[in-house]
Amino acid sequence: xxxxxxxxxxxxxxxxxxGLWSLLRRGLLANTAFTNADHLVRTIRRxxxxxxxxxxxxDGCLTGTGLTISDRHPTPSQKPQ
Numbered sequence: 001x002x003x004x005x006x007x008x009x010x011x012x013x014x015x016x017x018x019g020l021w022s023l024l025r026r027g028l029l030a031n032t033a034f035t036n037a038d039h040l041v042r043t044i045r046r047x048x049x050x051x052x053x054x055x056x057x058x059d060g061c062l063t064g065t066g067l068t069i070s071d072r073h074p075t076p077s078q079k080p081q
Contacts, residue, residue: 019061
């Protein structure tokens with residue numbers, strides 16, 4: 001049910017997570033001086049929570065890579081050997 005793709009170390013055009021980080025950097029993390037590590041973690045979590053409730057943003061990050069999400073699970077005869 002899981003397909004693994006080896007990606008280069010830094011490939012924003014292939015990695016949907018880079019799109020999420022870009023959204024965070026342009027949003028809550030923009031022009032912020034963090035007082036300590038706790039402040040940074042709280043801000044990132046708040047930003048990720050906001051993105052979580054806007055699935056169109058996540059879909060946009062995925063679409064930018066050309067990857068798709070498939071709800072179809074392979075049958076036992078389709079599993080790789």
